[in-house]
Amino acid sequence: MNLVFGSVVLGILSGGIYALMAVGLTLSFGVLEVINIAQGMLVVVGAYLSFALESYWHIDPLLGLLITIPTLFLLGFGIEWAFLRPLKQDRVALSILVTYAVALILEGLMGLWFGDNFVAIHAWYVDAAINVFGLYIADIYLIGFALAIVLLGAVYLLLYRSKFGAALRATVQNREAAVLIGIDVQRISTLTFAIATGLTAAGGMLFGATTAFNANSMLDLISRLLMIIILGGMGSMGGALVASLIMLVSVDVVSVAYTPTWSTFVFFALTVVVMVVRPQGLFGAPPARKV
Amino acid sequence: MSAVLNVQGVRKRFGGLEALAGCTFAVEEGSITSLIGPNGSGKTTLFNTVTGFVTPDEGEVSLRGEQIQALSPDRIYDRGLGRTFQQVRIFSRLTVLENVLVATSRSSVIKGLLARTRQSERDRAMDLLNFVNIARLADVPAGSLSFGQKKLLEIATILVGEPKVLLLDEPAGGVNPTMTAQIGEKIRELNQRGITFLVVEHNMEFVMGISHRVVVMARGKVIAEGSPDEVRRDPKVLEAYLGA
Amino acid sequence: MKRNRMGLIALIAVVAAVVYPFVFSSTEATTIVFYALLYVAIASSWNIIGGFTGYISLGHAAFFGLGAYTIALVADHLGIPGGYGLFLVALLGGVVAALFAVPMGFIALRLRTIHSFVIVTIAYLFMFQLLAFNLLGVTNGSSGLAIPQPNWSGAFFNMPFYFAALVLAVLTVLLAYWIRNSRFGLGLLAIRDDEDKAAGVGVDTWKHKFAAYIISAVPIGIAGAIYAYFSSYIYPQTVFDPMIDLTIVLSAFLGGMGTLLGPILGAFILQPAQQLLTFYTGAAGWDLVLFGVLFLVVILLMPSGIVPTIVERTRRARVREAVQKADETVPTPDANPAAGGGPR
Ligand SMILES: Nc1ncnc2c1ncn2[C@@H]1O[C@H](COP(=O)(O)OP(=O)(O)OP(=O)(O)O)[C@@H](O)[C@H]1O
Numbered sequence: 001m002n003l004v005f006g007s008v009v010l011g012i013l014s015g016g017i018y019a020l021m022a023v024g025l026t027l028s029f030g031v032l033e034v035i036n037i038a039q040g041m042l043v044v045v046g047a048y049l050s051f052a053l054e055s056y057w058h059i060d061p062l063l064g065l066l067i068t069i070p071t072l073f074l075l076g077f078g079i080e081w082a083f084l085r086p087l088k089q090d091r092v093a094l095s096i097l098v099t100y101a102v103a104l105i106l107e108g109l110m111g112l113w114f115g116d117n118f119v120a121i122h123a124w125y126v127d128a129a130i131n132v133f134g135l136y137i138a139d140i141y142l143i144g145f146a147l148a149i150v151l152l153g154a155v156y157l158l159l160y161r162s163k164f165g166a167a168l169r170a171t172v173q174n175r176e177a178a179v180l181i182g183i184d185v186q187r188i189s190t191l192t193f194a195i196a197t198g199l200t201a202a203g204g205m206l207f208g209a210t211t212a213f214n215a216n217s218m219l220d221l222i223s224r225l226l227m228i229i230i231l232g233g234m235g236s237m238g239g240a241l242v243a244s245l246i247m248l249v250s251v252d253v254v255s256v257a258y259t260p261t262w263s264t265f266v267f268f269a270l271t272v273v274v275m276v277v278r279p280q281g282l283f284g285a286p287p288a289r290k291v
Numbered sequence: 292m293s294a295v296l297n298v299q300g301v302r303k304r305f306g307g308l309e310a311l312a313g314c315t316f317a318v319e320e321g322s323i324t325s326l327i328g329p330n331g332s333g334k335t336t337l338f339n340t341v342t343g344f345v346t347p348d349e350g351e352v353s354l355r356g357e358q359i360q361a362l363s364p365d366r367i368y369d370r371g372l373g374r375t376f377q378q379v380r381i382f383s384r385l386t387v388l389e390n391v392l393v394a395t396s397r398s399s400v401i402k403g404l405l406a407r408t409r410q411s412e413r414d415r416a417m418d419l420l421n422f423v424n425i426a427r428l429a430d431v432p433a434g435s436l437s438f439g440q441k442k443l444l445e446i447a448t449i450l451v452g453e454p455k456v457l458l459l460d461e462p463a464g465g466v467n468p469t470m471t472a473q474i475g476e477k478i479r480e481l482n483q484r485g486i487t488f489l490v491v492e493h494n495m496e497f498v499m500g501i502s503h504r505v506v507v508m509a510r511g512k513v514i515a516e517g518s519p520d521e522v523r524r525d526p527k528v529l530e531a532y533l534g535a
Numbered sequence: 536m537k538r539n540r541m542g543l544i545a546l547i548a549v550v551a552a553v554v555y556p557f558v559f560s561s562t563e564a565t566t567i568v569f570y571a572l573l574y575v576a577i578a579s580s581w582n583i584i585g586g587f588t589g590y591i592s593l594g595h596a597a598f599f600g601l602g603a604y605t606i607a608l609v610a611d612h613l614g615i616p617g618g619y620g621l622f623l624v625a626l627l628g629g630v631v632a633a634l635f636a637v638p639m640g641f642i643a644l645r646l647r648t649i650h651s652f653v654i655v656t657i658a659y660l661f662m663f664q665l666l667a668f669n670l671l672g673v674t675n676g677s678s679g680l681a682i683p684q685p686n687w688s689g690a691f692f693n694m695p696f697y698f699a700a701l702v703l704a705v706l707t708v709l710l711a712y713w714i715r716n717s718r719f720g721l722g723l724l725a726i727r728d729d730e731d732k733a734a735g736v737g738v739d740t741w742k743h744k745f746a747a748y749i750i751s752a753v754p755i756g757i758a759g760a761i762y763a764y765f766s767s768y769i770y771p772q773t774v775f776d777p778m779i780d781l782t783i784v785l786s787a788f789l790g791g792m793g794t795l796l797g798p799i800l801g802a803f804i805l806q807p808a809q810q811l812l813t814f815y816t817g818a819a820g821w822d823l824v825l826f827g828v829l830f831l832v833v834i835l836l837m838p839s840g841i842v843p844t845i846v847e848r849t850r851r852a853r854v855r856e857a858v859q860k861a862d863e864t865v866p867t868p869d870a871n872p873a874a875g876g877g878p879r
């Protein structure tokens with residue numbers, strides 16, 4: 001019983017971290033109508049950057065975010081500008097291929113630099129744990145959850161309290177109409193993708209501090225993140241948050257109460273079942289026929 | 292004369308907006324009926340409801356007495372009710388001829404797998420392309436036609452299934468006067484061959500020229516109907532247009 | 536006239552493929568073309584749903600893996616020894632793939648948006664991979680399964696596999712050709728261009744997509760089984776491998792999605808390239824980088840694939856010629872590259 005309770009708590013905390021990783025995916029889908037297969041790899045890149053800063057220069061991972069977030073922001077900017085913007089026709093297929101290619105290149109590079117070995121990010125708050133109702137939770141989960149809430153809150157404010165956010169939401173609702181009312185959709189797209197990628201740096205740091213990883217982890221990650229955004233409803237930020245919590249809690253509970261072997265499978269199967277009943281996901285709008 | 296298409300108390304909401312607020316009218320067999328109304332009055336939504344693209348929240352649609360509001364678009368097409376779209380829609384990467392032939396691919400997958408299009412169907416498709424004067428473009432990818440030619444192609448495509456009732460959404464919208472006259476001519480000709488028409492159109496001259504009856508919608512409801520002359524004189528109609 | 540010429544070219548290609556292993560009989564030479572032929576079958580088959588309808592499945596490797604596990608498990612449980620008989624068992628791989636495709640297609644195609652379809656198909660692949668890892672009693676988990684091997688020796692060993700792949704490739708291309716020219720195929724292409732409009736002219740879009748999905752699973756299941764037999768040992772991560780899907784989509788895309796020739800051309804370019812790349816770069820890492828860069832360059836330079844690009848060029852040239860020759864103006868389609876180059 002206590003174990004199950006503990007796994008629920010842990011699931012909620014790590015759910016926040018996954019939400020931070022998934023929100024980039026859902027944002028770029030909403031605005032660019034692009035499924036960014038590279039998202040999992042970008043998480044890993046963010047993790048490796050924090051890892052490198054910490055192990056080579058002893059820069060604290062939290063402080064290191066001041067470097068890694070802008071770096072990934074620029075990387076995202078470059079990817080959008082160089083590879084996504086030129087796509088005019090067949091965007092669905094081509095964007096998948098392009099982002100997959102980007103993921104492969106990054107995976108290859110990370111593998112070349114850091115090798116195949118699993119690594120993890122260390123800091124005093126990663127190794128320390130506190131006792132919550134008889135349950136030991138590593139400090140990093142609490143810090144990660146808090147950081148996720150702060151950053152997601154910032155994104156929320158950006159979306160709902162700024163001119164940029166208004167233009168962004170208009171673009172999500174109707175790309176063509178946004179162009180007609182004079183929104184610079186191209187600029188919004190590039191910025192959104194860059195911001196989404198920048199946020200992923202933080203998600204990556206937390207991922208790397210809570211999980212041992214290597215370049216190959218990207219496959220595992222992207223499959224989970226994609227599941228999260230379809231369960232939540234594609235393009236919905238709140239949906240991504242709720243779905244992350246559902247995923248991590250269900251995975252942790254199944255791990256503890258039954259077996260870790262089946263935990264991920266259970267979540268995948270759960271998502272597919274939800275899609276049968278509610279094809280648009282939990283918080284997605286039903287797809288309108290274009291008539 | 293009897294009604295071939297009956298719309299009875301149809302309602303449809305999109306979020307907070309009631310696009311159809313209890314819409315009722317009938318289309319007489321063999322007529323050319325026009326559906327007019329200010330922008331956003333629900334004409335296209337009504338077409339979508341009648342042809343199975345949108346399921347109504349309430350109300351019934353019947354074609355020759357058979358209720359069709361729960362059927363899918365392809366089933367409704369099979370029952371002899373065809374439509375065109377307000378934004379012209381064609382299969383842009385198929386050739387003009389293939390566009391017309393698509394409509395001959397019946398619902399059965401097995402039969403469709405075993406059958407190629409027959410020469411007789413190709414001939415018929417070419418006849419239809421001739422009828423709308425674009426036969427010389429048969430082998431061109433449809434995406435490269437001009438706007439007016441696309442509209443004509445849409446009509447040819449819809450005709451191949453030999454529909455008894457045709458719903459046209461702004462057939463003269465955005466085309467030049469010569470083409471408009473040509474389209475009006477084709478409608479009249481087809482009507483003489485027994486096809487019933489329900490036409491949405493903003494071009495009043497066109498509407499008054501071809502229609503036997505006119506139905507006027509405003510804010511999701513029918514506010515007036517009658518002969519073109521009656522409708523023209525109806526003060527409610529003017530008010531709807533000015534007040535919109 | 537044009538059709539006859541295409542038939543002749545196809546015939547020459549098949550004859551060349553038949554003669555090839557007798558001329559270049561080394562194991563390396565036959566292995567490379569064996570893989571290329573296998574991917575001709577796989578990509579042409581995928582093209583029936585992905586290329587014709589535009590529903591990009593990124594989970595067809597699931598069918599590949601299902602076929603692979605089918606042959607391994609059937610051979611093991613029925614005690615079938617290595618030999619020609621196992622090629623018949625490979626056909627079962629196609630049957631099993633089709634059986635699984637029914638519920639999988641049913642769910643994925645209900646979603647109505649292509650994006651969700653893509654993601655759910657990715658999920659399928661990972662789910663099968665997890666199942667293969669976890670169902671220890673059936674699949675032996677990460678230790679994998681062995682397939683009984685025939686006692687063919689030396690350079691001859693590859694021959695039966697080569698011809699099995701050739702037969703599968705030819706039959707699959709014929710199947711795709713048949714579908715492309717049927718009414719059913721016309722319905723599929725119409726769905727790709729405008730699904731709602733297709734429904735509006737009487738195409739039962741749901742049945743069309745569903746049937747295309749199931750059909751396209753079959754040759755891939757068989758290919759997976761042949762692959763498993765050839766490689767003698769299978770693991771969850773080698774047969775339920777996302778790279779397979781990537782290679783399929785890239786082959787189809789490179790040659791020209793939705794065209795018949797595209798996937799064939801794509802497979803014959805990509806497979807040898809991939810093998811040479813892995814062979815020469817050695818260090819894991821560089822092959823991924825090079826592969827990715829290659830792929831980006833191709834997409835950005837030729838966004839509609841090789842075949843449509845060529846078709847479009849010649850078509851424009853022909854129209855220009857016709858305009859110059861004719862006195863009365865030939866209707867010149869306004870140059871619209873996005874709309875041009877219909878499937879051939
Ligand atoms: N799928 C939809 N989702 C939300 N609102 C919709 C949808 N379809 C139509 N509407 C709204 O319903 C109302 C009626 O639209 P409709 O297109 O039927 O009008 P219309 O009479 O055809 O106008 P027009 O003459 O401009 O074509 C409009 O306010 C429109 O914005």
Ligand SMILES: [Mg+2]
Pocket residue numbers: 334335336377
């Ligand atoms: Mg309208």
